Amino acid sequence: MNSIWAIGLVAALVSPPDLSAVDGHVAAYLAEASYPGVAVAITKGDRVIATKGYGRDSTGAPLTEHSKMAIASVSKSFTALAVRQLADAGKLDLDRPVRTYLPEFEVADPRGGRITVRHLLEHTSGITDRTFAEKSLPQPDTLDGAVRRAKQATLAADPGAEHRYTNTNYHLAARVVEVVSGENFDDHLRKHVFEPLDMRETVAIDVTPRDLPAGYRTGHGYAYGFSVAVTEPHRFVAGSDGVVTTAADMGKWLAAQGRLRPQEGLGWVRDGRGLRHNGIWFTATAGQLLTSSGYGVAVMANSGVGLGNEGTSQLEDGIADLLDGKVPAQPSSFRLLTDLVLAALTLLSVALGVRALRRPRRWPRPWQVLRFVPVGLLVAAPWLLGLLYGGGRDITFFQLAHYSLPLVVWLGVSSVMNISVAVVRWRR
Structure with a gap:
């Protein structure tokens, strides 16, 4: 046996x-x-x-x-x-x-x-x-x-x-x-x-x-x-x-x-x-x-x-x-979910930007500087992403677009909308 x-x-x-x-x-x-x-x-x-x-x-x-x-x-x-x-x-x-x-x-x-x-x-x-x-x-x-x-x-x-x-x-x-x-x-x-x-x-x-x-x-x-x-x-x-x-x-x-x-x-x-x-x-x-x-x-x-x-x-x-x-x-993968969230943020940025341009309100001028935060994030994105997700790895902006085009699109759209609103309100 x-x-x-x-x-x-x-x-x-x-x-x-x-x-x-x-x-x-x-x-x-x-x-x-x-x-x-x-x-x-x-x-x-x-x-x-x-x-x-x-x-x-x-x-x-x-x-x-x-x-x-x-x-x-x-x-x-x-x-x-x-x-x-x-x-x-x-x-x-x-x-x-x-x-x-x-x-x-x-x-x-x-x-x-x-x-x-x-x-x-x-x-x-x-x-x-x-x-x-x-x-x-x-x-x-x-x-x-x-x-x-x-x-x-x-x-x-x-x-x-x-x-x-x-x-x-x-x-x-x-x-x-x-x-x-x-x-x-x-x-x-x-x-x-x-x-x-x-x-x-x-x-x-x-x-x-x-x-x-x-x-x-x-x-x-x-x-x-x-x-x-x-x-x-x-x-x-x-x-x-x-x-x-x-x-x-x-x-x-x-x-x-x-x-x-x-x-x-x-x-x-x-x-x-x-x-x-x-x-x-x-x-x-x-x-x-x-x-x-x-x-x-x-x-x-x-x-x-x-x-x-x-x-x-x-x-x-x-x-x-x-x-x-x-x-x-x-x-399991969060790939699609991540991009859908970024897509939603992009659409939200457009909607809020258009609303702000159609119904402009006067902000105190010092606060208008906050409108340029998305631009700063866009410029610093390769450095921040490499620091937060890559343990300090190097990446160029062009490579960042390969890594996450939706992230670049969101930051880019948000930057354009915020700059447009800031310019209009500043002139008013």
Whole structure:
């Protein structure tokens, strides 16, 4: 009797998970979060269990496991691996100063000489988006240019003292790979990471949208309940968020992690579920998760980050729960609700403005200054949003319009109406 029970237990342990439940959960998430499409890869140990596309791309064609997708900052795991490979080969030391390998590296702070390669990978260099606005500044074309641009950076803390996420750290780390290996960074990833893992559909790029590969379909923005195909803004992404891949290749990547030995802090973050990293573009989102139970999950969506859509973590967690035999949380999204509230505020601003213009009342002149508050909020919106929702991340006004067009429209309409009312009342 005990032997029969043992045989049944072994069979249960090795039996594949119910992927039909995964299909249903992904479909529900697509509908709830208003995602046009996602691609998913699932692994168990070193085995690929499933790779699949759901929904459609921006041309209306079905997404498949071979559709080219941006993985945004999930790319940092690949950069970290390239650095670690060079360290394992004895070609660099993670705890040596960056200047050991990049003598030209400088920042506008004397503490910069103490920044090590490990500090870059762990985001503890002291450089932050607030001390160096990497998205707002003119964008470089090369990693060498990114190093020269970083001379403007100051430090928010001593190297090694605080964790502050910024793409600049991985631009610099990628340049270290170039100099130490003597190879172009993108070529190095291809030769030493992608090809050894048989990731033949994967490339790394330097600048969006200029370098996006043939076959890559434009991602989407979202506004007022509609997903609209939009082009990713011009940005420098080498080393930080420039990998474009497929679900088929991400399955190979996750299946290889057992022998690649991913390390917390070096391109991976640990939480209660395991090791993971997310990624956000303004037209795409992605995430990867290695669970403590041995599963790997990668999700790539062709819809960008925005108010009510901060990434794919909820979907990765739901799939992981199903794989572990748990009941996942019901998919939820405040995306549509957020935009409807902003739409209502926009209409309210118009109505109140028209009413004030038709029935003008004289305010004491000092109070008229309050009419300019919406203009101030509009101008400061990129800074405020980055501070409140991004932990101090940098964003340009043009990128803010990709992040939340309804927010920009509301502030813009409110500004125009209030300025008009202020001018009329001031003249009266």
